[in-house]
Amino acid sequence: MVLLLLMIVLAVTVACTPLLDRLLGRNAGWPISAVFLGLTLLVALQAPQVLGAGEPLEFSRPWMPQIGVDLHLRMDGLGWLFTMLVTGIGSLIMAYSTRYFPPGRRLGFYFLMSLFAMAMTGLVLADDVVLLFVFWELTTIASFYLIGLSGVSADRPAIRTFLLTAMGGLALLAAVVLLIVRTGTSRLSVILADTSWTQDTGFTSLVAVLVATAVFTKSAQFPFHYWLPDAMAASTPVSAYLHAAAMVKAGIYLAMRFTPAFGDLLLWNTLLITLGLTTAVIGAVFALQQHDLKRLAAFSTVSQLGFLVAVIGVGTPAALVAAAVHTVAHALFKSALFMVVGLVDIQTGTRDLRRLGGLRKRMPVTATVAALSALSMAGIPPLLGFISKENLFESLIHAPGPAWFGPVAGIVAVGAAAFTFAYSFRFVYGAFWGQPRGEDEESTATEARSSFWLPAITASLGGLLLGLTVPALDPLVNEVALNATHQSADAHLLLWHGFNAALGMSALAIGLGALLSWRSRSGEALAGRDLVPVTGVGVFEALYDGVIRAGKRTGDLTRTDSPAFHLGAPTIVMVVLAAVVAVAGLGLPPVAGQTALGLDWLLVGLMAVAVGSAVVTRSRMAGLALVGVAGFTVALWLFFLGAFDVALTQLLVEILTVVIAVLVLRRLPEKFHTVKRSRTVLTAAIAIGAGLSTGAAAYALTGRREISAAGEYFLSNAPDDTGGTNVVNTILVDYRALDTFGELVVLGVAGLIIIAVLHSSGLLPVHASRRVTVAESNAAYSANDNTVLMRTVGRFLMPLLVLWSMYLLLRGHNEPGGGFIAGLVGGSGFALLYLAASSDTRARIRLAYPAIIAAGVLVAAFSGFLGYADGSFLKPLHAEIPLAWGGYFHFTTALIFDVGVYLAVVGVLLTALNELGLDQGSGRRAKPREADAEQHPPALSSDEDTSALDGSTTGGNR
Secondary structure (H helix, E strand, C coil), X not given: CXXXXXXXXXXXXXXHHHHHHHHHHHHHHHHHHHHXXXXXXXXXCCHHHHHHCCCCEEEEEEEEHHHCEEEEEEXXXXXXXXXXXXXXXXXXXXXXXXXXXXXXXXXXXXXXXHHHHHXXXXXXXXXXXXXXXXXXXXXXXXXXXXXXXXXXXXXXHHHHHHXXXXXXXXXXXXXXXXXXXXXXCCEHHHHHHCCCHXXXXXXXXXXXXXXXXXXXXXXCCCCCCCHHHHHHHCCHXXXXXXXXXXXXXXXXXXXXXXXXXXXXCHHHHHHHHHHHHHHHHHHHXXXXXXXXXXXXXXXXXXXXXHHHHHHHHHCCHHHHHHHHHXXXXXXXXXXXXXXXXXXHHHXXXXXXXXXXXXXXXXXXXXXXXXHHHHHHHHCXXXXXXXXXXXXXXXXXXXXXXXXXXXXXXXXXXXXXXXXHHHHHHHHHHHHHHCCCCCCCHHHHCCCCCHHHHHHHHHHHHHHHHHHHCHHHHHHHHXXXXXXXXXXXXXXXXXXXXXXXXXXXXXXHHHHHHHHHHHHXXXXXXXXXXXXXXXXXXXXXXXXXXXHXXXXXXXXXXXXXXXXXHHHHHHHHHHHHHHHHHHHHCCCXXXXXXXCCCHHHHHHHHHHHHHHHHHHHCCEHHHHHHHHHHHHHHHHHHHHHHCCHHHHHHHXXXXXXXXXXXXXXXXXXXXXXXXXXXXXXXXXXXXXXXXXXXXXXXXXXXXXXXXXXXXXXXXXXXXXXXHCCCCHHXXXXXXXXXXXHHHHHHHHHHHHHHHHHHHHHHCCCCCCHHHCCCCCCCCHHHCCCHHHHHHHHHHHHHHHHHHHHHHHHHHHCCCCCCCHHHHHHHHHHHHHHXXXXXXXXXXXXXXXXXXXXXXXXXXXXXXXXXXXXXXXXXXXXXXXXXXXXCCCEXXXXXXXXXXXXXXXXXXXXHHHHHHHHHCHHHCCCCCCCCHHHHHHCCCCCCCCCCCCCCCCCCCCCCC
């Protein structure tokens, strides 16, 4: 239950952040930091069981039981380590953010940061590969929005980061699918313990490459390294958390987690070690070139992640011990260094090393934090970074492969470490110990308030204290190595191991780093130089533009606004397929029983008259009316066939379609445009062929046969399975509720799109040339008089429609009705009010229809979550409620789902009536152009004394 509590608290924190943000502004970080600190203590209390006894914590709950995917959470030593980093570093960053941002609300920042923390925690605790993938992608999405919060300048970096990391997510998805198909389970711990799939070298190599791709993209490894410095467009707290201590660690975690499967695979070893060390070297070199402190820290992160990936690639228990120690050391010193960057930036107004220097006298605490963190990053004793670096060296020289591979890897690692010392020295000396170079704010900077630098010094002191007490980490690193390799490490971490190869390599790296700093004048000689002719961002943009151009050229082949072109191709294909079936004489099941009744032919005749008339008429309004007649004919046909639910839905949709379509037709020419006779003949031939093909297919495949096996199943089992006897409704809200929920979301989005499009583009008033001017000679032309009958009827009919809609909603599970039909009836009542209004101003239905749509979707989702009480999302719960007059009322949460459908449908209909029925979609009439305004003054309202009415307005004659 600890794992469940952890996730629930994080989810509640995410939900509460908007309110905290609104009430506390930037100070909302304090309570969030306190929550994260409490969770850190909660996780720490699990150490005796997880690390001491080696017994993982587990939680499982059905999620998608039909396909064997459950909410499996598991915390072993590896999960414990990364959870501590996510919540512990997260607590420090949240506290730091309260003073980094200026006073005022930062709506969205705390929400997204908390969401990211929840996603990252779920990722490291997930024991189901599907769940792991979901959280993996959620971290990508949260990161995208967090980068984008920084303004327009961060838009492209956010997009580049998102596309690249999402590509890695697709690789991970492919690996997940392959593993599930091969092993028959989605349980991660079971997959890693199953040795059968790892015996197939080809399959294992394919999955290893896919997982490695996900690791490289998420952890910024060459050639994907460029996204992390590019993402520095985000605010410094985001960089300190996501791009130094958390998000980039997702790739590290994934590599460590899959080491049991790939640790002995030479392809995996070679990929990770080679690309990891390449990244370590180029990241270090690029870091030394930077003038911007934040970009220097970013490239140094790339380099340190390269070290981590390389040592994980070694795959031995000792190597995983080194990876675990360096993961902790890196999270501490890098989060502290990024917070130092923010402190310098806020207090001096710049991050440019060419304008900084000598800050140690004016900002002594910040200088101390920077020095401790940089020394740990450079691998100087007695800090934790020194111990982790020596373990890295020791593991790399024993890398698997040819005898020469380990020594070469060790030499490359020493070179990268030398550059690490150089850029660490440049960071500290250039900003704090060099000569003052600023003339404005940076020359008069003062130390920040203690609440600002306290989180940073906490992280830096953590590296010092753990370095001095490093044996305390033995249980953790040994358990991590055991979890990551399924082999015991039995490591004993010490600050002093005596004279050995690792110590010599460390001394050599420090010496070479000092020499490099001296020869390059603390990096100044290399800073700003372009060592390579291309940049990662440039390559990405070139590829991006190439893909867009290729897509545009491909789309140009079929790009047209002509509906005939789009409809013609599939129609022709359908006719050809029908001809092939007819010519080939493919067998179809025989038609059973009577195939037609006399009433059928009457309806066919009525349909033919309506369709034929709609084809030949040139009036848009007449065409709409005739199409409506065809729709009503279909509804009658469905009634006669006994499909009352479908017929009632068809009838209501036809009524409301006519009402809403008229609102659109007001803004179109009265007549259809003329077309050439040749085109008329062609389109008529296509239409006739499509109609005959479709009719023949429907007749051949359905007819009046006996009910299908699926139909028999629903009729026989629906009462017992769902408690309802209306099979149509039970299929929609019980058997395939998830499909219906998806359609509900689409419906809600469509309503919101109507609002967005009309409000963003502006709705032009009806053109003056189409205005009809008539003399007000009798009541037929008075907006007040000619709606008296409708207003009188509506006054009594509207309450009845509302009551009828409630009745249909409540009875839908057992009789014709349900949420959709009830929503259409309720919407019809509002349409009646709209039509009965005397003017467009009075026609406006002043309800918050966007909120009604949202409420409908949320209510349906809430009913879905109730299903978890019985094991699955959207699984209906049932209860027998005794009635006072005897008997029982069968209550099901499917009724709550139907209420959500009802609200969403009503909300969308209100949206259509208000936004399409009123000029500008807001109740305000659009301003006429100045040229038109002089010749055609705006139409007056029906309450004013006027001798001419605009026949195209919503009031009066409709």
